[in-house]
Amino acid sequence: xxxxxxxxxxxxALFMTASLGFTQAPKPPxxxxxxxxxxxxxxxxxxxxxxxxxxxxxHGRDTGGGESGPxxxxxxxxAEDVGGNQIGPVxxxxxxxxxxxxxxxxxxxxxxxxxxxAKSIAESQTGGRKGVDAKDLATGNIDQGKQYFNGAGKCxxxxxxxxxxxxxxxxxxxxxxxxxxxxxxxxxxKMTVTLxxxxxxxxxSAYHDEFTVALRDSSGRYRSWPAARVKVQADxxxxxxxxxxxxxxxxxxxxxxxxxxTLK
Amino acid sequence: MQLTKQWLWLASATLFAQGTTPDILLKPPxxxxxxxxxxxxxxxxxALTQVTPQxxxxxxxxxxxxxxxxxxxxxxxxxxxxxIYFSTPDNVYAVDARxxxxxxxxxxxxxxxxxxxxxxxxxxxxxxYFMTPDAYLICLxxxxxxxxxxxxxxxxxxxxxxxxxxxxxxxxxxxxxSGDFDNLTGFLKSVDPETGATQWRWxxxxxxxxxxxxxxxxxxxxxxxxxxSDTVFWGTGNPTPVLxxxxxxxxxxxxxxxxxxxxxxxxxxxxxxxxxHDTHDWDAVEIPVVVDxxxxxxxxxxxMQASRNGYFFVLDRLSxxxxxxxxxxxxxxxxxxxxxxxxxxxxxxxxxPDGRLIxxxxxxxxxxxxxxxxxxxxxxxxxxxxxxxxxFTKPADGTFGWAGADYGVWGKGVLEAIDYQTGKIKWxxxxxxxxxxxxxxxxxxxxxxxGDAQGSVLALRTSDGATLWHAGxxxxxxxxxxxxxxxxxxxxxxxxxxxxxxxxxxxxx
Numbered sequence: 001x002x003x004x005x006x007x008x009x010x011x012x013a014l015f016m017t018a019s020l021g022f023t024q025a026p027k028p029p030x031x032x033x034x035x036x037x038x039x040x041x042x043x044x045x046x047x048x049x050x051x052x053x054x055x056x057x058x059h060g061r062d063t064g065g066g067e068s069g070p071x072x073x074x075x076x077x078x079a080e081d082v083g084g085n086q087i088g089p090v091x092x093x094x095x096x097x098x099x100x101x102x103x104x105x106x107x108x109x110x111x112x113x114x115x116x117x118a119k120s121i122a123e124s125q126t127g128g129r130k131g132v133d134a135k136d137l138a139t140g141n142i143d144q145g146k147q148y149f150n151g152a153g154k155c156x157x158x159x160x161x162x163x164x165x166x167x168x169x170x171x172x173x174x175x176x177x178x179x180x181x182x183x184x185x186x187x188x189x190k191m192t193v194t195l196x197x198x199x200x201x202x203x204x205s206a207y208h209d210e211f212t213v214a215l216r217d218s219s220g221r222y223r224s225w226p227a228a229r230v231k232v233q234a235d236x237x238x239x240x241x242x243x244x245x246x247x248x249x250x251x252x253x254x255x256x257x258x259x260x261x262t263l264k
Numbered sequence: 265m266q267l268t269k270q271w272l273w274l275a276s277a278t279l280f281a282q283g284t285t286p287d288i289l290l291k292p293p294x295x296x297x298x299x300x301x302x303x304x305x306x307x308x309x310x311a312l313t314q315v316t317p318q319x320x321x322x323x324x325x326x327x328x329x330x331x332x333x334x335x336x337x338x339x340x341x342x343x344x345x346x347x348i349y350f351s352t353p354d355n356v357y358a359v360d361a362r363x364x365x366x367x368x369x370x371x372x373x374x375x376x377x378x379x380x381x382x383x384x385x386x387x388x389x390x391x392x393y394f395m396t397p398d399a400y401l402i403c404l405x406x407x408x409x410x411x412x413x414x415x416x417x418x419x420x421x422x423x424x425x426x427x428x429x430x431x432x433x434x435x436x437x438x439x440x441x442s443g444d445f446d447n448l449t450g451f452l453k454s455v456d457p458e459t460g461a462t463q464w465r466w467x468x469x470x471x472x473x474x475x476x477x478x479x480x481x482x483x484x485x486x487x488x489x490x491x492x493s494d495t496v497f498w499g500t501g502n503p504t505p506v507l508x509x510x511x512x513x514x515x516x517x518x519x520x521x522x523x524x525x526x527x528x529x530x531x532x533x534x535x536x537x538x539x540x541h542d543t544h545d546w547d548a549v550e551i552p553v554v555v556d557x558x559x560x561x562x563x564x565x566x567x568m569q570a571s572r573n574g575y576f577f578v579l580d581r582l583s584x585x586x587x588x589x590x591x592x593x594x595x596x597x598x599x600x601x602x603x604x605x606x607x608x609x610x611x612x613x614x615x616x617p618d619g620r621l622i623x624x625x626x627x628x629x630x631x632x633x634x635x636x637x638x639x640x641x642x643x644x645x646x647x648x649x650x651x652x653x654x655x656f657t658k659p660a661d662g663t664f665g666w667a668g669a670d671y672g673v674w675g676k677g678v679l680e681a682i683d684y685q686t687g688k689i690k691w692x693x694x695x696x697x698x699x700x701x702x703x704x705x706x707x708x709x710x711x712x713x714x715g716d717a718q719g720s721v722l723a724l725r726t727s728d729g730a731t732l733w734h735a736g737x738x739x740x741x742x743x744x745x746x747x748x749x750x751x752x753x754x755x756x757x758x759x760x761x762x763x764x765x766x767x768x769x770x771x772x773x
Contacts, residue, residue, distance in 0.1 A: 053375075053378070053379045054334075056378060060666065064669075065669045066666060067626065070671065096698070097698055097699075099336060101334050128658075130658075130661045131660075131669055136619075137619065175671070179654070182621070182652070182654070182673045209696055209716060210731060210734070211734060245621070245623070245652045246594060246596075246623075250620055250621055
């Protein structure tokens with residue numbers, strides 16, 4: 001399988017290949033695109049083959065989302081990618097529940113060409129684009145959202161619209177804001193570990209399973225201990241979001257979303 | 265005529281010196297794990313007792329086999345005649361069960377099918393059966409991996425792919441298909457193990473294009489079998505289009521269902537629908553586990569499933585009648601149960617243009633890796649995934665294939681011990697963030713083997729879920745553990761990423 005080959009071509013080779021792709025007499029792209037970079041048709045076709053085999057189940061055959069994987073046509077990371085510099089690290093290291101894949105530099109260029117081309121095609125759709133648009137999400141009531149924020153949701157016990165949430169709708173748009181409203185993935189928990197000696201170490205939670213606990217202390221150093229030998233006190237700010245999931249009505253989340261969309 | 269043929273075949277099968285025989289598949293010897301589930305029941309329970317709650321703390325690595333490939337091992341391996349057989353997409357490996365060294369490795373040519381997973385090979389006599397990403401069934405010689413024949417099970421050009429380990433019942437190789445990215449008919453095929461010829465085909469849904477009708481109902485997990493009633497039990501997948509149910513009104517029968525089929529003809533005996541009119545991708549392909557035990561004081565022949573949609577079902581497997589339906593975690597999409605014990609979907613929880621918050625998420629409260637039933641405690645042990653997801657569909661998403669979008673919001677892994685008579689959770693054991701996904705094995709000595717979300721393989725006490733042993737495997741287990749005895753030594757075989765691990769107690773000097 002091509003994707004299993006492990007060829008260690010260096011960065012120079014990568015840029016040469018990329019440069020060849022863009023500067024030689026350009027062949028027409030596989031499909032007409034409206035905007036964004038264009039790629040040689042053979043690069044896109046090769047990328048499509050790899051994508052179908054390894055990526056399409058989760059991200060959809062057209063990169064617009066499938067089982068569990070996000071819509072790459074609306075991905076900020078994909079939009080900011082140049083020659084695989086953003087896509088590559090995610091493919092090679094995995095992310096969240098996404099496994100890591102071993103790809104050669106050439107394969108990465110092929111994948112990137114296909115993903116970027118699919119994005120351009122999706123963006124050129126007229127008369128209603130598939131997937132989740134920001135405007136789809138503004139169906140709630142601002143006042144009721146604010147009321148929930150300060151009332152039943154108790155959001156104001158941790159957040160403030162003029163403090164940490166000032167400009168939140170500028171920093172997070174559409175689906176990303178909606179997802180982070182419900183669960184702020186990656187929010188760091190504070191942790192204090194009490195050692196058998198009585199000494200306490202505080203920092204940001206770095207790892208915690210049944211057997212091992214780890215934090216990064218104020219100097220940025222990673223420290224771990226056997227979980228059974230220390231006392232752990234964790235303050236996970238995201239837990240309040242988890243607790244709300246069972247309580248929300250769909251109206252609650254849409255009202256909250258519509259209210260948060262005003263915090264630009 | 266049918267009986268005579270069957271008898272002749274059984275007589276000839278006994279001539280096999282090695283490999284599997286009908287007897288081995290009916291009563292697997294302790295020095296084997298000859299089929300996906302280990303036996304026909306799907307209980308994934310072993311009678312082996314060498315490793316006990318008292319000595320499991322001494323379990324140590326016997327060997328590790330590295331595929332050296334990207335693909336995570338999702339296969340449940342077979343072990344027959346001292347050889348382990350397992351697969352990843354496009355690859356089959358034969359490995360010495362004593363040493364972990366490779367005997368042979370078969371590579372299927374590059375192809376454009378979905379390489380999402382391969383759940384294992386199956387064995388009939390000395391032949392192996394392997395399904396490919398582009399929907400072929402390959403018969404390989406177990407001695408050397410040489411190809412005997414290859415037949416197309418479905419047209420991959422239309423969007424079918426295959427991942428499953430076939431179920432072998434006498435001279436029937438039962439093969440199922442995947443394919444819910446297109447509006448395709450799901451089906452189960454019975455194939456002749458000698459020639460690859462189709463013996464029968466059962467369709468779960470009408471042909472594509474039938475007005476007001478559903479497609480889908482894929483058959484991508486290995487079913488179970490009850491020899492006494494000669495019935496095969498098979499879980500079927502979601503209807504298509506997946507998230508838009510408007511164009512397929514009604515319950516969409518035989519999708520998201522457990523169906524009972526005659527293995528000789530493919531004729532349906534009964535069906536129980538876990539998710540009528542599903543709009544959340546909750547395939548009901550999780551293992552339908554065959555259990556004979558008392559239920560509320562009466563001896564019953566039962567079938568149990570912890571389903572992806574969040575419900576645990578106990579059925580009478582002779583009639584399909586429901587004995588118990590309970591949620592085994594957060595479930596917010598149903599209005600209650602119908603008179604048959606089937607959940608009634610709440611239309612307000614169908615995907616919508618602005619999103620609906622649904623428990624569980626699309627991955628479900630559990631998924632395809634095996635649960636286990638422990639007969640001594642009566643506990644059904646399942647790796648659960650309490651979770652919430654957000655589901656969207658709008659006209660621009662169309663009426664073909666996925667027809668919408670959904671995103672996981674939050675989830676975690678919890679091993680749950682369900683009392684099958686009440687559905688109550690006797691104990692639960694946290695497995696970590698996002699979800700663990702590993703399958704579960706129990707043994708007669710009172711042990712559970714499974715994996716957590718961060719890559720540890722765990723041994724727990726069945727009675728209370730206490731951790732007795734663990735080892736980090738580097739990546740979370742995406743398969744279901746097996747066990748066998750060889751040379752008087754009990755082995756546990758697990759996987760993490762692309763590496764297979766065999767664990768055993770230290771050898772005696």
